[in-house]
Amino acid sequence: MKRMMIAALLATGASPALAAGELNLFNWGNYTSPELIEKFEKEFDVEVTVTDYDSNDTALAKVKAGGHGYDIVVPSATHMPIWIAEGLLIESRPDEMENFRHVAEEWRDPDWDPGRRYSVPWQWGSVGVIVDTSLYDGDIDTSGIVFDPPEALVGKVNVAPEMNDVINSALYYVGGEPCTTDKAMLKKARDVLVEAKPKWLSMDYGVIEKFAGRDLGASLYWNGAAFRSREKNEDVRFGYPKEGYALWMDSAAIIKDAKNVDNARAFLDFIMIPENAAMISAFARYANGIAGSEEFMPEDMLNAPEVMIPEEHAAAGHFIETCSPAVQKLYTAIWTDIQK
Amino acid sequence: MSARTEAETAIAREVRRSRLLTLPALVVLFLAASGPLVVVLVYSFLTAGDYGGVTWRFSTEGWQAVFLERDIFDDTVSIADAHLSILWRSLRLSLMTTLLALALGFPTAYFIATQPEKTRNLWLFLITIPFWTNLLIRTFAIMEVIRNRGIVNTALMKLGVISEPIQMLYTDFSILLGMTYVYLPLMVLPIYASMEKLDFRLVEAGYDLYATRWRVLRRIILPIVKPGLIAGSILVFVPSLGAYVTPRVLGGGKNLMLGNLIELQFGQGRNWPLGSALAITLLVIVMVALLFYVRTAQKEGGGHG
Amino acid sequence: MADRPFAIKRQPGFATIAMVCFLMLYAPILTLVAYSFNAGSSIAVWEGFSWRWYAAAWQNELVQDAAIRSLVVAVCASFFATVLATMAALGTTRTRPYRGLTATYAVINQPLMVPEIVTAVALLIVFAVFKQATGYTGLGLLILAHTAFCIPFAYLPIRARLEGMNLSLETAAADLYATPWMAFRRVTLPLMGPGIVAGAMLAFVISLDDVVITEFVKSAGQETLPTYMLGQLRRSITPEINAISTALLAISIAMVTIFFFLNRKKM
Numbered sequence: 001m002k003r004m005m006i007a008a009l010l011a012t013g014a015s016p017a018l019a020a021g022e023l024n025l026f027n028w029g030n031y032t033s034p035e036l037i038e039k040f041e042k043e044f045d046v047e048v049t050v051t052d053y054d055s056n057d058t059a060l061a062k063v064k065a066g067g068h069g070y071d072i073v074v075p076s077a078t079h080m081p082i083w084i085a086e087g088l089l090i091e092s093r094p095d096e097m098e099n100f101r102h103v104a105e106e107w108r109d110p111d112w113d114p115g116r117r118y119s120v121p122w123q124w125g126s127v128g129v130i131v132d133t134s135l136y137d138g139d140i141d142t143s144g145i146v147f148d149p150p151e152a153l154v155g156k157v158n159v160a161p162e163m164n165d166v167i168n169s170a171l172y173y174v175g176g177e178p179c180t181t182d183k184a185m186l187k188k189a190r191d192v193l194v195e196a197k198p199k200w201l202s203m204d205y206g207v208i209e210k211f212a213g214r215d216l217g218a219s220l221y222w223n224g225a226a227f228r229s230r231e232k233n234e235d236v237r238f239g240y241p242k243e244g245y246a247l248w249m250d251s252a253a254i255i256k257d258a259k260n261v262d263n264a265r266a267f268l269d270f271i272m273i274p275e276n277a278a279m280i281s282a283f284a285r286y287a288n289g290i291a292g293s294e295e296f297m298p299e300d301m302l303n304a305p306e307v308m309i310p311e312e313h314a315a316a317g318h319f320i321e322t323c324s325p326a327v328q329k330l331y332t333a334i335w336t337d338i339q340k
Numbered sequence: 341m342s343a344r345t346e347a348e349t350a351i352a353r354e355v356r357r358s359r360l361l362t363l364p365a366l367v368v369l370f371l372a373a374s375g376p377l378v379v380v381l382v383y384s385f386l387t388a389g390d391y392g393g394v395t396w397r398f399s400t401e402g403w404q405a406v407f408l409e410r411d412i413f414d415d416t417v418s419i420a421d422a423h424l425s426i427l428w429r430s431l432r433l434s435l436m437t438t439l440l441a442l443a444l445g446f447p448t449a450y451f452i453a454t455q456p457e458k459t460r461n462l463w464l465f466l467i468t469i470p471f472w473t474n475l476l477i478r479t480f481a482i483m484e485v486i487r488n489r490g491i492v493n494t495a496l497m498k499l500g501v502i503s504e505p506i507q508m509l510y511t512d513f514s515i516l517l518g519m520t521y522v523y524l525p526l527m528v529l530p531i532y533a534s535m536e537k538l539d540f541r542l543v544e545a546g547y548d549l550y551a552t553r554w555r556v557l558r559r560i561i562l563p564i565v566k567p568g569l570i571a572g573s574i575l576v577f578v579p580s581l582g583a584y585v586t587p588r589v590l591g592g593g594k595n596l597m598l599g600n601l602i603e604l605q606f607g608q609g610r611n612w613p614l615g616s617a618l619a620i621t622l623l624v625i626v627m628v629a630l631l632f633y634v635r636t637a638q639k640e641g642g643g644h645g
Numbered sequence: 646m647a648d649r650p651f652a653i654k655r656q657p658g659f660a661t662i663a664m665v666c667f668l669m670l671y672a673p674i675l676t677l678v679a680y681s682f683n684a685g686s687s688i689a690v691w692e693g694f695s696w697r698w699y700a701a702a703w704q705n706e707l708v709q710d711a712a713i714r715s716l717v718v719a720v721c722a723s724f725f726a727t728v729l730a731t732m733a734a735l736g737t738t739r740t741r742p743y744r745g746l747t748a749t750y751a752v753i754n755q756p757l758m759v760p761e762i763v764t765a766v767a768l769l770i771v772f773a774v775f776k777q778a779t780g781y782t783g784l785g786l787l788i789l790a791h792t793a794f795c796i797p798f799a800y801l802p803i804r805a806r807l808e809g810m811n812l813s814l815e816t817a818a819a820d821l822y823a824t825p826w827m828a829f830r831r832v833t834l835p836l837m838g839p840g841i842v843a844g845a846m847l848a849f850v851i852s853l854d855d856v857v858i859t860e861f862v863k864s865a866g867q868e869t870l871p872t873y874m875l876g877q878l879r880r881s882i883t884p885e886i887n888a889i890s891t892a893l894l895a896i897s898i899a900m901v902t903i904f905f906f907l908n909r910k911k912m
Binding site: 351354355357358359360361362364365366368369370371372373374375376377379380383444445447448450451452454461464465466467468469470472473474475476477478480481482483484485491521524525528540543553557578579581582584585589598599602603606612615616619620622623626627630 | 654655656657658659660662663665666667669670671672673674676677680725729730732733735736737740741743745749752753755756758759760761762763764765766767768769770771789790792793794796800850853854856857861871874875878886890893894897898900901902904905
Binding site for chain 3: 024029049050052065066
């Protein structure tokens, strides 16, 4: 009976369990292009599974716990040094791979993975404020939308539960610097967050649906999601906080105890090809780090204010470095304070 | 003399056979249910690893963090009102859910029990289906109904009662509503089971003695179905106290209950010892509730001839 | 006695409350089912009747994968749980109390008393250690976890059935020179039948529906249908979830119907 069922399912086009190999991706939710996966599966005769995670910390926790079975993970720049320092990644030397020549100049030697010995650029973007302008038509280029919501947005604000992005935004808002050791600044940031929280609606992911359903008025979130929300709800706009906003990059790397290392290396090489990088961008709507991918990307992305940062806002964007463990601990303590 | 030993060996053999039969189940349960609980207790006394996991060093920080917190900036130690407020929210919501389920479930069970035989099975069938439906599905269903563009809001707006959708989702209310919805069948079924045994001739006798409906209810019906009421209450209170899925889906990540707080420690919170300590705390509270149930149930058994 | 001015069984307002309850219980579920046939991609705005979401779910590889895994785990777990529970029931009912019987009850019923989240984190820890030590990431651990928490659900109906059984039939068999094994196989086991089937079905449904424990214990790519849906709930909600939910609902209804039929034929 079970065999019949499986046979029936295979007949309707289920992926063959008879592929030559396997690859297990561990990536952010709603962040992997199905077309990219399909193309990779066909080209390399590999069966790919994609498992979601919501946050850098969850991914770290899960992999550290062991026995996960994943091959590739896609951490953000802020966490990459942690992964490397903890010995959780294989030094796969993407810089020696065939397609490395396509990686854009500015992404070839970042601080958090010098010389690109571990990871390959996946996508990059910014952390800003998404607003449904049908509810509020004032100035949206400020993180005050989230930390001191205007009347119209009180009780309708969401904040992504991503510790580093939130605390860094708060630090900018109170005039400090990310990863600062200035305790007074950190205290201010903490107080701003604690005070603002009652005015928030939720601290959750999955905002695209909520903006589409008009369940939300505003959110501290990432630009690609803003773009996708705008596709479903044309009143949505993305604001670049003038107080300062974070730029981030996610990169793909191979996990130390991966079981399918060869397939993983093939995958890393695969995504450095401009055409494929464009596929990744086309799905999640973020820019990627591969030069030459522009000609393959969809038109609307090349003009979108969410993806191509407008001139007037460019100066306020900064790439965040990784904080020292001591500061990390303070961040975690602040984050716990907010979690009540 | 020998007859007695023979009987004794027969008994011993039977006991051994019973023990052997039960052994496999006990082994599996020990491996994947009871044993791990001991591990949790052990972990609650270890030190948190930097990025999750534990380092094997004894520490009471996990337990301390449950009740106390150290302010990060002025190093003062104070009551961990973050945790306590979540604990309080969990207790509050669970109790309210239980009461609400009781208020709704008792009349429903009564109704089913007083139906004629033929239709009674139909009603039972109807109440059992939600019970066997996936918890996630039921939570999702109620989410659909109360969201801003869901049925309730759309209907109310169409009728002109309100002009803006009422924000019901992601509040304590939505969690309460969700949990009541999800656990209601668990209240109805035990009460019904108790009510089935109710002999309505006693009720008739009550009315014969000129008792009002209210007195009949209070003095005759309620005492007899009390075991069912208590069983139902426990069946609702315990799961709702440790609820995880429903608050997560309906609470929007802002209104945490104990279950979510525990999960947080194993994910973003990176504090396994604290998570373990919280889990044990939850377990203790539940055990206390169960003990209370057993105590009351035994008293009932003794009191009524 | 003369006619009553009112029906003795009626209590004011109870019937109304009961009706409200039933309505409340079914309205969300029915809405969910209804929108699974929505031609549009919203779960709130109706755009006509269509089977497209069922087709989409059927063809969605992730759904297929999760569905097969759910079924495999549920079948295995319910099978093992029923076997173990039957043995345990035989070992704990209709015998004189022996030392450790109460403790045995406690252990067997533990999954019913301990909140799922506690068991989930406990298993997370234990399995993590195991997986790190042995590198095993197969389905076995998941099945083990499911079997464990399904045991009490299988146990209760079997035990109830066993307790209600009349010993005289087995005594009669013994009188007719049947060996204990024959008596068990030909008399006891068939009599326990309905209880065992009920227990198996309950275990199956419980395993199929489990979200929390599976979510914590699963390894890479080991999604079951409920964990897949939980993931989807946090991201993009399309009527595909409604379609899957309706399918699961249909299975539950089928089970309940069988259950009721079985219980009708009481020996």
